[in-house]
Amino acid sequence: MLRTLKDLFDRLAPPAAQADPREAEHLLQLATAVMLVEVMRADASFHDNERQAVLAALVDKFALDGDEAQRLVELAHAVAKQATDLFAFTSRINERFEMGQKIRMIEHMWRVAYADGHLNEHERHVMWRIADLLHVPQGAYQHARLRAQEAAGAR
Template sequence: MIAHLKSLLSKFNDTSVERAAIDFETGLAALLVEVMRADGKVLTEELENIQNTLIHYCGLELDAASRLLTKAKQLVEQAIDLYSFVNVVNEHTSDIERIEIIELLWQVAFADGQVDGQEDHVIRKIAGLMYVTHADFIQAKINVDESRKQ
């Protein structure tokens, strides 16, 4: 029995080490993927939006952005929560940059032309975990919606 408990605890410690290895780009990509998956559909427009965001926002080449997107999808599939992703993003960003990231999340949600309630919910949850005020959360949504209509 004690051996079994030690085995379980060692697996838990291994998972903690893996979470610590997530860098900013991976954390950001995972949050973008989480929004994309929220409505149960993975659309080409959303994938392209995420890939373009990683290229422009993180300064990656197309191949590197594709690899990162694949890695982020796998991590999101295995994750039990958003904490490890949000935590690393919070550590590397200012308040203003976190609002910009919320706008990036809204861009994914709007990529298919409409925002699903689940996408809204996920972005709202992420905004709360990133300490983005409700007013800034709403303004980010309005900014993205208005810019896509122009």
Template sequence: MFDQFQKFIQSLGGEEKPELARDDPRVAAAALFFHVIDADGVSEPVEREKLQQLLERQYGVHKDELKKLVDAGKQAEDESVDFYAFTSVLKRSLDAEQRVNFIELLWELVYADGVRHELEDNVVWRVAELLGVSDRDRVLMRQRVAARLGSGDGS
């Protein structure tokens, strides 16, 4: 009886949106974004800002929806023990070209604070490997981002 009443009350508030699931590619991407910016042990405000910009640009989410996605990604990343769960979701949902483009997004996060830290570099390498992105494409994406940002770190 109480359950029926609760469902009735919920129906009055309009259609309830389902929570973001860990197997949602957007959550997987956000979790990996967090892992990159946290890799060097310092999460700068500029990196978090860049993370939100990338999610907005890639997935067309804004305001409340963006906050939910960021929160879900952070929680998923905090609860994870490895990259495999996230990369497997992305590998199933992205084609080869989109996976290369995703690696480019990771490089944008690496360079967001103006410093390419070796731990961030290692995370991108491991994610690229799990996504099936070649070393060549990973390096080309790093060079592309470095050139676009004028970092002079295209090596």
């Protein structure tokens, strides 16, 4: 298991010039899932609503079926536990996503944060850190937050 995770981390490093497109897509999906899971992990307790928000985000973003999204979340959770920083994940996302895609991802992350009905300071900090690493402008970050907050019915 540890060897597999180490291999995965090694592959998350900036890609070689001509990587296999399928593998590159899988690594992008994993990087995105890890960011969503990081928001879920920022809360001291896991709620099923948060997990469902992560699954919904992955299905929306990558058109995965339920089983694929479930397996991806499980892998992302294991990878997130072992990760020492977020740069390997955010750099892959920065390489492949246009700004609109990154903003949509941030909105999904806010939906995960609001899924349990409240937002704590650690979740807010994780969100800010990831948005900063993704170079999402402050205004877009705030608008994504407001859209997610409205969708969750939170204040």
